Amino acid sequence: MFYRVNMATLAVSKDDGPQYQGLGGRALSSRIVSAEVDPAAHPLGAANKLVFVTGLLSGTGAPNGGRMSLGAKSPLTGTIKESNVGGPMSTKLGRLGIRGIIVEGLPNKDVPYVLKVTAAGIAIEEAPGLKGLDIYDTAAALQKQYGAKAAVGCIGTAGENKMAQACVGFTDMEGAPTRQAGRGGLGAVMGSKGLKAIVVDDARGRPVSFADEAAFRAGAKKLSGALLAHPVTSQGLPTYGTDVLANILSEAGGLPTRNFSSGRFEGANNIGGETLHATAMERGGKTGHGCSPGCIIRCSNIYKDKKGDVLTGGFEYESCWSLGADLGIDNLDDIALMNRLCDDYGVDTIETGVALGVAMEAGVAKFGDSKAAIELIKEIGKATPLGRILGSGAEVTGKAFGITRVPTVKGQAIPAYDPRAVKGVGVTYATTPMGADHTAGYSVTANILSVGGKVDPLKPEGQVDLSRNLQIATAFLDSTGLCLFVAFAVLDIPEALEGIIEMCNARFGWQKTADDYLEMGKQVLRDERAFNAGAGIGQGDDDLPEFFRKEQLPPHNVVFDIPKSELDKVFNF
Amino acid sequence: MQIEVRLYATLRQAAPDAPAGVLTVAASAGATVADLLALVNVDPAAVRLLMVNGIAADLGRVLRDGDRLGVFPPLGGG
Ligand code: SF4
Numbered sequence: 001m002f003y004r005v006n007m008a009t010l011a012v013s014k015d016d017g018p019q020y021q022g023l024g025g026r027a028l029s030s031r032i033v034s035a036e037v038d039p040a041a042h043p044l045g046a047a048n049k050l051v052f053v054t055g056l057l058s059g060t061g062a063p064n065g066g067r068m069s070l071g072a073k074s075p076l077t078g079t080i081k082e083s084n085v086g087g088p089m090s091t092k093l094g095r096l097g098i099r100g101i102i103v104e105g106l107p108n109k110d111v112p113y114v115l116k117v118t119a120a121g122i123a124i125e126e127a128p129g130l131k132g133l134d135i136y137d138t139a140a141a142l143q144k145q146y147g148a149k150a151a152v153g154c155i156g157t158a159g160e161n162k163m164a165q166a167c168v169g170f171t172d173m174e175g176a177p178t179r180q181a182g183r184g185g186l187g188a189v190m191g192s193k194g195l196k197a198i199v200v201d202d203a204r205g206r207p208v209s210f211a212d213e214a215a216f217r218a219g220a221k222k223l224s225g226a227l228l229a230h231p232v233t234s235q236g237l238p239t240y241g242t243d244v245l246a247n248i249l250s251e252a253g254g255l256p257t258r259n260f261s262s263g264r265f266e267g268a269n270n271i272g273g274e275t276l277h278a279t280a281m282e283r284g285g286k287t288g289h290g291c292s293p294g295c296i297i298r299c300s301n302i303y304k305d306k307k308g309d310v311l312t313g314g315f316e317y318e319s320c321w322s323l324g325a326d327l328g329i330d331n332l333d334d335i336a337l338m339n340r341l342c343d344d345y346g347v348d349t350i351e352t353g354v355a356l357g358v359a360m361e362a363g364v365a366k367f368g369d370s371k372a373a374i375e376l377i378k379e380i381g382k383a384t385p386l387g388r389i390l391g392s393g394a395e396v397t398g399k400a401f402g403i404t405r406v407p408t409v410k411g412q413a414i415p416a417y418d419p420r421a422v423k424g425v426g427v428t429y430a431t432t433p434m435g436a437d438h439t440a441g442y443s444v445t446a447n448i449l450s451v452g453g454k455v456d457p458l459k460p461e462g463q464v465d466l467s468r469n470l471q472i473a474t475a476f477l478d479s480t481g482l483c484l485f486v487a488f489a490v491l492d493i494p495e496a497l498e499g500i501i502e503m504c505n506a507r508f509g510w511q512k513t514a515d516d517y518l519e520m521g522k523q524v525l526r527d528e529r530a531f532n533a534g535a536g537i538g539q540g541d542d543d544l545p546e547f548f549r550k551e552q553l554p555p556h557n558v559v560f561d562i563p564k565s566e567l568d569k570v571f572n573f
Numbered sequence: 574m575q576i577e578v579r580l581y582a583t584l585r586q587a588a589p590d591a592p593a594g595v596l597t598v599a600a601s602a603g604a605t606v607a608d609l610l611a612l613v614n615v616d617p618a619a620v621r622l623l624m625v626n627g628i629a630a631d632l633g634r635v636l637r638d639g640d641r642l643g644v645f646p647p648l649g650g651g
Binding site: 230231232233235236237239240241242243244245247248251252253264269273274299316317318438439442444445448449450451454456458484485488555556 | 579581582583585593594621622624626627628629643645646647648649650651
């Protein structure tokens, strides 16, 4: 079932979406956006649409099957955008039989609206009391009104102020808004539509039906067996979370430090997963936290302050890096506070950290000064002119301050792996239709982690093939509603992919092969690239900023040396 | 010769008193990565990633005075 919500007329309609059969997650959101949004549309204008869609396996109870995709034309990049998020919402939507909610038009009235989604359908409600509230207060107010079990997705003041890097925050299993559809400014699109929140209550929802339930269960068992057998998904991630990467990347010389001027950070251990784990344990926090129903890997966490009060959750490597090493900051408590502020105002931690790094390069504050960094983030919350510059992302910040070392691709900040020392992920940053995004083709696996083979991270050879294969496989995985972290098992244990294929086939009565699903991944990339081309963003934009090819990165003193002509071979299918 | 050994994640249990898992170990000339692991009581079967001066290495790699050896179990993130 698909719902269309028109914010201009406040009308809701529903249909079966025959044109979108066989699609889920990123394949579905990118297809809807490319079919229904004029690529020339202004991202904050009436012609853009914001879609919330479930994955092929949402609501089935598939292991780690709790992701939901949001899509729109991005105000940050001007490209098509898919941003996926955990928490229980996609499972609830799946149980309500909802595959997509398409939010259209702009409202005529300046009042925050809430979409209330239940077994009875979708109601648009006015919520004047939520105006100007940040995400934690918004979620708490909505839980009070609609019940603690309802899943909430909402924007903070950054989204209301239509800042180009605003995110959408979602509640986790305990109801805390610690999960974000973080990248690409979809919170600003939501704000432009006057939509403050979406609330999903699946009371009287029904279990998802299967074409062949026994085959589905057998497939699910294969995937869960692989997740429980692979050391990364069964031990590393539940114990230390994603932030265990801080020390690995620093050791490998690929941890971007002080606005991408070094690849090794002397304070890496203070911000790394080992320290995060020890601190969480000491203060009665938690690691091994699952953000969504059916999560076996449980990479998430709850981080408490020195007094033992919860400060933040879902405290990820990317955030510990962007608000830490990239700013020369190694005080984990201060970084946790910054993470909390970003989650509360509703901005992307990666984009915010990188924007702050660029601002520090310009002398707005000193590298290493965590108190100044906290104050800068508060400017975003106050929407001062400086806060609006930072809230517009790293590229705008670079322009505002006349800085040349601005690590962005297609207007989106480069995440936590320096492309000079982890070249495979550099290829992904340069070429993915999303703008710089590590998750779109996570070559860090073979480059650094010895997962899915080995490709020397410092040499140009093999990186284009590695990135291409991962981008295709990821576009498929992002369409299933599975958390991408299943990929660690998929890359090393054949039963994992078999299980995924069997679950998708058994859910819908399909006979598709691995090749068919990879073709689905390829088609996602074709859809997205066609949209981008229509928006004036083409192959010429598939490259890294100049400084990565010119400035050597210590300690290995390497540059990004994959020729542009090689990058252009990524999409040769 | 002196080698700086850096243990990470669960492997730090082999040296609970070493701050941040960093040890300076005296080894004889010609010692390999495997020799160093034996000196610090780390079981090679528990190790997935080895880096010498930040570059991937294997157990047979011969070390030189002043080398920095990073030792990790299987890990991932994103
Ligand atoms: S592995 Fe982590 S991100 Fe994925 S569903 Fe579990 S807790 Fe959420």
